[in-house]
Amino acid sequence: MTRYYNGYEQHLVALDCIVFGFDEGELKLLVLKRKFEPAKGEWSLMGGFLGKSESLDEAACRILSQLTGLSNIYMKQLLVFSDVARDPGARTISVAYYALIKIDENDRLLAETYGAEWVPIKQLPPLIFDHSQMVEKALEALRRRTSREPIGFELLPVKFTLPQLQSLYESICGELLDKRNFRKQILETGLLVKLDEKEKESSKKGAFLYKFDHNKYNSYVEKGFLFQLKVKSGHIIKGNNSLQV
């Protein structure tokens, strides 16, 4: 096939996936102990190599599904890392992808089956090579994208409560948000459907479940509507029954 472009260098093209999940009110990352040399046994992202007859998007899906059994996952290309010496095993370039996973929906044990582990993002161990940089960049991208597109829902179960959603946004942007303002804003989009069920795990009163209306969102997008969540300057919420006279 390579009739043209003779004489140019060929390269190993790796892929690494930054896999985000949200569980127990925390943003988490899926990491695993590397099973081969070099750096065998150290913590790393999920990775693999680009094959002959697949696009990068296809390869990213393949790798994620081989290593976790998951499919039909939100994935996005992030950035290529290409320092000449980034991987001591060989000269490789690595295309980083990030993925958003609904942890609840999938068997939480699945990860362990494959030797992977969900680690809170605040307690990440050191990762091999430039993987920590990749995580850093992925977090920035996630923050940016979250405020422009309704991708937060990819991290929650199909049915979720508003307190859950708020907590998710707070974990992503690293700031507390005002409950009333948050609700007002998110409900104003008209994209959430209130269900008749309540979730009662996290409180006695229970919180109503909602669904995100993908169809409505898509038709809005076609009409030029822009999802925008102003998740900027949150503040510590005070004055909640902390004083009693």
Added chain:
Amino acid sequence: MTRYYNGYEQHLVALDCIVFGFDEGELKLLVLKRKFEPAKGEWSLMGGFLGKSESLDEAACRILSQLTGLSNIYMKQLLVFSDVARDPGARTISVAYYALIKIDENDRLLAETYGAEWVPIKQLPPLIFDHSQMVEKALEALRRRTSREPIGFELLPVKFTLPQLQSLYESICGELLDKRNFRKQILETGLLVKLDEKEKESSKKGAFLYKFDHNKYNSYVEKGFLFQLKVKSGHIIKGNNSLQV
């Protein structure tokens, strides 16, 4: 060197540069007629291949400088294009970069020397392969980034007038802006330095020249300041001496 990772496919890694310039009040793109097969003679972006001992950023700079003589240019990685059949010449993946150039500063003839041409973005000819898609994505990225970072200045000469700057922003976002609001907003940042000189090409009165204060910007950024230009819903400006009773 490749002691590890044996048996994995190697790939040709191309780079393509979307080179933006701003001239005669228009956003322009640098394109050239391809000098080799396949698709010889057709319009394409500037491209090349990743070498053995260079990072992608280095390669992108090298390619731009080989093909235009320019160096010290703002460049940013955009996205990798990797469809299996994207290039009929061979299976390649291509990392797209976009660059912002101050056309005035550099010899405008330079382009021609190298067989390249500045084409207004609204009159782009069809480009080979997936290059038109790349341009599309680059424009989106430029629009997004322009509103979050002061990169517009990379497209203007070091000294510029406010009408020039406004016209640049209008070309990028594709909408007319209100003169007074634009000036207020951009001057409020405190990042423009008014000079004592006037530029008198485009009007009899002449417009004052300004410089962008990079140092100040950098120190602001360290303090957490965020550049934000709200360049959203512009409108057609009416009422300017168009009626005379």
Added chain:
DNA sequence: AGCCACAAGTGTAAAAGATACACTTAAAAA
């Protein structure tokens, strides 16, 4: 049965920011 503890849920007023808008000024050309 009643009380307590806990998180869910709800509205409004003040402040900040964005928008719309029209005339004056400077200087070259006629």
Added chain:
DNA sequence: TTTTTAAGTGTATCTTTTACACTTGTGGCT
């Protein structure tokens, strides 16, 4: 001297964002 052209300037209205505190529902405890 007049005309023409684009540069330059301020304010009032509207919209959006922010700050803020009490009531409700329910399970568990006594």
